[in-house]
Amino acid sequence: MSTKYVYLFSEGNGKMRELLGGKGANLAEMTNLGIPVPQGFTITTEACTRYYEDGEKIAPEIEEEINQSIAKMEEIAGKKFGDINDPLLVSVRSGARASMPGMMDTILNLGMNDEVVVGFAKKTGNERFAYDSYRRFIQMYSDVVMELPKSNFELIIDEVKEKKGVKLDTELDAEDLKELVVRFKNYYKEQLNSEFPSTPHDQLMGAVKAVFRSWNNPRAIYYRRMNDIPSSWGTAVNVQAMVFGNMGDDSGTGVAFTRDPATGENKLFGEFLINAQGEDVVAGVRTPQTIDELKGIMPEIYDQFAKIADNLEKHYRDMQDMEFTIEQRKLYMLQTRNGKRTAAAALKVACDLVDEGMISEKEAVLMVDPKQLDALLHPQFDAKALKAASPIGSALPASPGAACGKVVFTAEDAVEWHNKGEKIVLVRRETSPEDIEGMHVAQGILTVRGGMTSHAAVVARGMGTCCVSGCGEVVMNEEEKYFELGGVTIKEGDYLSLDGSTGKIYAGAIPTVSAEISGYFGRLMGWADEIRDLKVRTNADTPADAKQAAEFGAEGIGLCRTEHMFFDTDRITAMREMIVSKTEEQRRAALAKLLPMQRGDFEALYEALGGNPVTIRFLDPPLHEFLPTAEEDIIALAKEMNITVEDLKNVIASLHEFNPMMGHRGCRLAVTYPEIAEMQTTAVIEAAINVKKAHPDWDIVPEIMIPLVGELKELQYVKSVVVKTADKVIADNNSDLKYKVGTMIEIPRAALTADEIAKDAEFFSFGTNDLTQMTFGFSRDDAGKFLDAYYDRKIYESDPFAKLDQDGVGKLVEMAAKLGRQTRPDIKLGICGEHGGDPSTIEFCHRVGLNYVSCSPFRVPIARLAAAQAALKFPR
Ligand code: ADP
Ligand code: MG
Ligand code: MG
Secondary structure, X not given: OOOOOEEEHHHOOOOOHHHHHHHHHHHHHHHHOOOOOOOEEEEOHHHHHHHHHOOOOOOHHHHHHHHHHHHHHHHHHOOEEOOOOOEEOEEEEEEEOOOOOOOOOOEEEEOOOHHHHHHHHHHHOOHHHHHHHHHHHHHHHHHHOOOOOHHHHHHHHHHHHHHHOOOOHHHOOHHHHHHHHHHHHHHHHHHHOOOOOOOHHHHHHHHHHHHHHHOOOHHHHHHHHHOOOOOOOOEEEEEEEOOOOOOOOOOEEEEEEOOOOOOOOOOOEEEEEEOOOOHHHHHOOOOOEEHHHHHHHOHHHHHHHHHHHHHHHXXXXXXXXXXXXXXXXXXEEEEEEEOOOOHHHHHHHHHHHXXXXXXXXXXXXXHOOHHHHHXXXXXXXXXXXXXXXXXXXXXXXXXXXXXXXXXXXXXXXHHHHHHOOOOEEEEEOOOOHHHHHHHHHOOEEEEOOOOOOOHHHHHHHHHOOEEEEOOOOOEEEOOOOEEEEOOEEEEOOOEEEEEOOOOEEEEOOOOEEOOOOOHHHHHHHHHHHHHOOOEEEEEOOOHHHHHHHHHOOOOOEEEEEHHHHHOOHHHHHHHHHHHHOOOHHXXXXXXXXXXXXXXHHHHHHHHHOOOOOEEEEOOOOOHHHOOOOOHHHHHHHHHHHOOOHHHHHHHHHHHOOOOHHHOOOOHHHHHXXXXXXXXXXXXXXXXXXXXXXXXXXXXXXXXXXXXXXXXXXXXXXXXXXXXXXXXXXXXXXXXXXXXXXXEEEOOHHHHHOHHHHOOOOOEEXXXXXXXXXXXXXXXXXXXHHHHHHHHHOOOOOOOOOOOOOOOOHHXXXXXXXXXXXXXXXXXXXXXXXXXXXXXXXXXXHHHOOOOEEEEOHHHHHHHHHHHHHHHHHOOO
16 A cells, blocks of 8 residues: 555544644544534655655655645635636645744745735735735745745835835735735745745645655754754655734734643733734744733633633643734634643643642653753742842743843854853843754743743743843943943943843842752652652762752762862872872872771762762773862872972873873772772761761661772772772671672673673673763764764764664664673662663663663652653563
8 A cells, every 4th residue: 555645634643643743633633523623634754754854855756745735625624726717725734743933934925926825915915914914825835945045035024114204024015015025026036036935735745845854954953962862853844824913903813821831820821912913923923912911902702712722632631832913803722732831831731730639640740851950959039139130121031041141143153152161141132943042041031032942032931041021121232342231331251140030131140059959849859759660869979969969859979079078279289199109118108198088078968868878980081180280280189199209200201191081080990900999998888887886776887889990800809809908898897887899880891701700790781971972982082073073974863972873882782781780680780870860861761670760960860750750661
């Protein structure tokens, strides 16, 4: 049977998202529910895939199906495409499986040409409206299909307005718009050396191809990478009969949510514009009215809409985000989807839906995107400081959170300053999809134009970035990079603070405080904790980090990098002394200085975790991270060590490594200098004994982790030093302390020989940063230089250091876990690389049966939720 590439809305349904895309599936579902939806059809995502397979061409059989579907539409509408008396006009809309707001391009009023517009004007009795629709079509088609910049058309409009001496688009009459159409078409011809396509069929095929192509435009690619959407999915194309919100004051268009997407409050929330086409609301060009005001203007339409909204929410059992158009007092629904929302709203909506009996606790856990929680875990403004500060202005609280940073005026500057390590606030007249990368790196976004559902607001909420929008009082000077607000001039580089929850804008920097888990957040995390199989530990090197992680629910430390305890200026000297020692005697002297520092830190770590397991990794400093390079540091160190500067410089030179990442580090240090392992063991064990004395009821079992092992005998040697030292300390203290010795699996050879390694390792922790580096054969410090080219050429879809490469590195993990268990069935398995906080990696860890994941403190709640979702999707 041949594949069907085109479905009428009446032939599809909501479950066909993969084939029809989200928008198409929901349009079909609404059609089936009897909700008023302009009729149309969907060209499938498979047609998009086929388009690329065929070398960016639409196969004849697909074109034929499209033609047949147009014929069916004509039959239903009783109008014909290109009819000069009563034409059928359509919109062409993209729609991927996962919603990508503002990412893909839409074309309205397709089917217009010089003859059609005359008939359309007669039929609607409104010449101005007809020509306005026509010139919009030429603009959109030129922009989306032919990539002629929109702004050049705006310049032509400005010229015509100036000639006429008017300011507003609405002051242009039918004759002016006719002139615009002529000028637009001339401009098109000038630029492209061809006539603007006049047959509706050519226009349609051009538009369909453009939607397929837009799947691979840079902002779509960037959005996909940010949201883990595979590029193989493709987008569907929806072709739909036009309805017109711009037919006069009894028409309009709007967007609405069934609940407040910023707070989650259960109340219809949205906005609309009278006498406008959909684009105008989303683009944020005119400032719209709230949905409540519709009640006063067209009460019967409001009631009908509210009822549909309620039904849709009950039907989908989730908050809906809807687009609608009113054409001469008749309501049409143009879209519905599960609404994007802030993290706070996501939690409230999930809990409320459980309380309303609409969903189960498990469904609530599945409903919240773990990555989104990040926004709630980051600092809020210090309440006192906030009270004392007086705002210079305020606007719409479009996306909550506290932002404080230096002002920049373009998305490119935002990226550039961010790369230099600056925290920035992006200030724009309005944002467009091209700005997405700059928005992503900004602490906060301030826009002059736009409403709660404008591009900036929707995108910022999706990213969890603070956004204040529609501040019309701002007097902008984008060119010279400053703006004025409330009598204050803010220049590029000045500090600005934004409160995304109140919409208030402050000059200067307002201090922030950390967040806590309570209320809806705590409730949802409680459900998640009951469901998950994976334990969640944290990577913490300092007592402060450990405390923060424990507050976020960490159930232990999976990785304490002991060398990180020596980054402080007052400690690094002792560490350097140890590294550059030439004799064992010198080294022992330096180690003696380090011992009390380590012991104290370990005590504080055990205390912070309240008796939960703590894995301490022995020293693993790639030497280049610690050697002094500044002259003054070298002089100071020489003095401390009582050697000459020249002597020290010679030692440093002799320690130079060509490839420190693969150099004298990890357990190789302990193999050459066993006294280092002795000191660290002493510190770990003594600290545990001391803390146990203070808390006899805590069951402290320190876990000593030997890094960078690749060979069983290597582990055995270091372990023998550890055991000898530990047993002596325990005996000397008359203690009965138990401890474990295990290893990192971070060198491919260790994974390959994991059955051997497990003979002596009591636990494995997958160090997936190094394992990724060693498996791919590229340095994690240098990969940034070339990975972008790999994304551009679609060789990699995501950063293998952020999201575990399950096909390659993951295979090693899975194999090592299996081999390890063969030798030692009760071996404890965890992951402690950066990947431990990435939801897709967590799902992988759950599936291969690890016992725990360990991640940085701020990702602990994310990991708890992701682990619960993994357990629901893949019951063990
Ligand atoms: P996006 O995915 O960016 O929201 P849409 O395909 O939803 O893009 O289209 C953008 C806007 O165009 C919508 O807000 C809608 O109001 C308007 N629109 C799309 N199709 C039609 C139509 N058939 N009639 C009237 N307006 C339409
Ligand atoms: Mg839409
Ligand atoms: Mg490592």
